[in-house]
Structures are given as C-alpha cells and as structure tokens.
Amino acid sequence: MAELLDVQHRDPGSRARTAVLRLAHGEVRTPAFVPLATKGVVKGIEPHEVAALGYDMVLGNTFHLFLTPGHELVAEQGGLHEFMRWSGPIITDSGGFQVFSMGHGTVADEIKGRAPTGADRAGAILSIEEEGVRFRSYIDGGERFMAPETSMEVQAALGSDVALAFDECTPFHVDRDYTERSTERTHRWLERCLAWQDAHGRADQVFYAISQGGVHEDLRRGSTRVVAGSRAHGVAIGGSLGAEKAQMYEVVGWATDELERVAPGKPRHLLGIGEIDDLVRGVELGIDTFDCAMPTRLGRHGMAIVPDPERRWRVDLTKGRWKHAREPIMDDCPCPACAGGYSRAYLHYLFGARELTALRLVTLHNLSYVARLMADLRAAVAAGTLAEAAAAVRAGASPRA
Numbered sequence: 258m259a260e261l262l263d264v265q266h267r268d269p270g271s272r273a274r275t276a277v278l279r280l281a282h283g284e285v286r287t288p289a290f291v292p293l294a295t296k297g298v299v300k301g302i303e304p305h306e307v308a309a310l311g312y313d314m315v316l317g318n319t320f321h322l323f324l325t326p327g328h329e330l331v332a333e334q335g336g337l338h339e340f341m342r343w344s345g346p347i348i349t350d351s352g353g354f355q356v357f358s359m360g361h362g363t364v365a366d367e368i369k370g371r372a373p374t375g376a377d378r379a380g381a382i383l384s385i386e387e388e389g390v391r392f393r394s395y396i397d398g399g400e401r402f403m404a405p406e407t408s409m410e411v412q413a414a415l416g417s418d419v420a421l422a423f424d425e426c427t428p429f430h431v432d433r434d435y436t437e438r439s440t441e442r443t444h445r446w447l448e449r450c451l452a453w454q455d456a457h458g459r460a461d462q463v464f465y466a467i468s469q470g471g472v473h474e475d476l477r478r479g480s481t482r483v484v485a486g487s488r489a490h491g492v493a494i495g496g497s498l499g500a501e502k503a504q505m506y507e508v509v510g511w512a513t514d515e516l517e518r519v520a521p522g523k524p525r526h527l528l529g530i531g532e533i534d535d536l537v538r539g540v541e542l543g544i545d546t547f548d549c550a551m552p553t554r555l556g557r558h559g560m561a562i563v564p565d566p567e568r569r570w571r572v573d574l575t576k577g578r579w580k581h582a583r584e585p586i587m588d589d590c591p592c593p594a595c596a597g598g599y600s601r602a603y604l605h606y607l608f609g610a611r612e613l614t615a616l617r618l619v620t621l622h623n624l625s626y627v628a629r630l631m632a633d634l635r636a637a638v639a640a641g642t643l644a645e646a647a648a649a650v651r652a653g654a655s656p657r658a
C-alpha cells in the first residue's frame with residue numbers, strides 16, 4: 258500500500274514540508290487549506306467550482322449531518338461524496354467541538370473561526386458523562402446522544418476519507434485541573450474510537466486522533482505524545498490554543514515539536530485556524546492541512562480578503578465608501594468576481610440589496626485567494642524560498658499562483 262503521506266520537500270529553516278496525502282478519493286497536495294462543507298455544501302457554490310479554485314479536499318461535519326438529514330439517509334443516498342456530488346477527498350469533523358460548544362457556550366474559543374453558529378447555540382447540553390454527551394437537538398428539540406462510538410458510526414456511514422476522533426473540545430476559560438481531566442477523558446475516548454475502528458472501520462477511511470491539553474505546555478505536549486503514539490493514522494490539533502496569536506503559535510509549536518519526534522510521518526491537521534497570517538505561520542510550524550470558516554463566512558458577510566496586513570487582510574464591501582468604486586476587489590486576481598470585472602460598487606450595491614450573487618462572488622474570491630496563497634507556500638517550500646515568501650505575504654504581497 259502506498260504511503261498515506263508522501264513527504265516531498267522540507268524547508269531547511271522551519272518545520273514546513275510539502276507532501277502528497279493519498280486518500281481513497283484522491284490526492285491532497287499539502288500544505289493545503291480545506292474549505293468547509295459543514296452541512297454537505299460549501300455555502301453558495303458548487304463542488305466543481307471548489308475544485309476549479311484549486312482545492313483537493315473539503316470538510317463535512319458529523320454533528321450537523323447527524324441531526325439533519327441523518328447519516329442513515331446520506332448512506333442510503335450512496336454516501337456523502339455521491340450525495341453532495343464531490344468526488345475528491347472529504348474529512349469529517351467528529352462533532353465533539355459542536356456538542357461541547359453548546360455546553361461551553363460562546364467561550365469555546367476566542368480567536369478560532371470554529372466558533373459556534375447561532376444554530377449551534379440554540380441547542381442545549383443535558384449531560385456530559387464518561388459514556389458520552391446527551392443534548393437537545395437545535396433542529397427539532399429532541400433529545401440526542403453522542404458517544405465516541407456514535408461519532409465513528411456516523412462518519413463511517415458518511416463515508417469520509419478521513420474520520421476524526423470524538424474529543425472533548427476543552428474551552429479557554431477553564432482551569433488547569435479541568436483541562437487535565439478533560440484531556441484524559443479525550444484519551445480514553447480515543448481508545449474507544451480505535452476499538453470501534455478495529456472492529457468496524459472501513460478500509461477506505463483513515464482515522465486521525467485529536468491532541469488536546471489547552472495552553473498548558475506539559476498537558477499539550479503530553480496529549481500530543483499520547484495521540485501521536487496511538488494507532489491513529491494522523492493527528493489533528495484541537496481545543497483551546499490561546500487567547501491571542503502569539504500564544505496560539507507557541508501552543509501549535511509545542512504540538513508539532515512532539516509530532517516531529519514521535520510520529521514525523523503522520524499527517525497533521527490544525528482544526529479551525531485559517532487567517533492569512535495564521536496559515537503562513539502554521540505552514541512554518543509543520544502543519545499539513547487546515548480548515549476554517551473564515552474565508553467563506555467572511556465572504557457571506559461582505560468581507561473580501563485583500564493583501565492588507567494592516568487591516569487583517571480584509572476589506573468590508575458593505576461600507577458606504579465603496580458606493581462609487583469602479584475597481585474590482587483586486588486588480589491582479591483571476592477569480593470569477595475580479596476577472597469577471599465586477600466592481601466594488603456593484604458588489605456593495607448587491608450586498609445592500611441582499612442579492613445572493615454577492616455572497617457567491619465574494620466567497621469565490623476569498624476561496625481563490627486562500628487557494629493561491631497555499632499554492633505559493635507549497636511552491637516556496639519546494640524551491641527552498643519559504644522565508645522570503647512568508648516575509649512577502651506578511652508585508653502585503655498578493656498571491657502569485
């Protein structure tokens with residue numbers, strides 16, 4: 258069997274690497290950003306458009322698809338790939354984050370784009386026990402139960418290429434003692450996920466464990482060693498990574514430092530992180546894949562990604578200052594919105610008129626920007642010029658790919 262992660266280039270000045278991640282439905286060129294198809298759709302656009310932008314993989318969500326339309330229905334329809342008409346690889350989040358967001362509320366994290374949506378918050382957690390979590394569905398108010406085995410069963414029914422372990426997503430505002438107990442439970446749940454995989458796992462699905470441990474160095478390093486040393490095929494870095502970027506980079510750095518030692522050949526996914534500067538730093542820290550709501554969610558709210566570090570790489574097209582602007586979002590962008598010649602004035606007007614095409618066009622632009630950035634970073638690692646490329650992005654250079 259071919260290697261799961263075929264590492265091709267290593268950056269001499271950092272932990273960055275390029276690789277080909279070989280999955281049942283195709284290859285993912287890494288480092289890669291993975292757009293969210295939370296409910297089985299990248300909101301507003303079709304799978305062939307996602308592929309045309311340069312994406313190899315999308316992320317579906319176990320929690321949402323479990324509640325509606327239900328994994329049995331998706332399986333009956335031929336699995337998630339067939340149901341949503343995406344033929345490439347799919348990674349599924351385990352549902353742990355969404356389940357625990359209901360209990361931990363809006364403090365789930367401060368800087369991650371993985372924050373719960375309004376719909377998530379409408380649900381309610383009823384009990385968290387060793388066996389699993391009982392909660393009220395935001396769809397119909399009915400009582401539901403999710404355990405590690407439930408999450409594995411749902412992900413197998415969906416037929417994703419990569420399944421994630423069911424973890425407790427430890428929030429930021431808890432003490433060290435809680436984080437330690439929660440991380441230990443995540444490790445016990447990992448064993449149950451692995452036992453389920455051994456007994457019922459699909460041959461065409463790989464399984465990633467999730468590192469927790471919050472922002473405590475010994476807990477984060479310890480959790481990363483435990484999950485990396487398990488039988489899981491890959492590792493995702495989850496939970497609270499801190500209240501600010503400097504802390505997040507430090508925490509991710511502890512995790513990838515352990516991964517280099519314990520399991521250098523296993524793929525690494527960073528959950529819920531995807532701002533432009535975070536992607537650059539994440540690549541330097543040795544992350545292979547990222548997912549985040551940021552590019553698509555911002556796009557739906559009229560925020561376009563632009564090479565402007567001073568303004569966190571974004572421009573708000575809903576602002577009145579664009580009412581008469583003839584220029585596109587970016588002059589040198591090949592996306593359907595910019596290459597199509599749509600002006601900022603037109604997009605501003607469409608957002609004001611609540612026209613759906615506005616959401617589509619800015620989503621396409623944002624996803625195009627991030628895809629080209631990742632292509633640039635891969636090319637730079639391969640050419641041995643990552644330090645220069647990263648400095649250029651941080652100084653406000655446009656993607657070149």
Ligand SMILES: [Zn+2]
Pocket residue numbers: 586587590591592593594595596622625
């Ligand atoms: Zn564009």
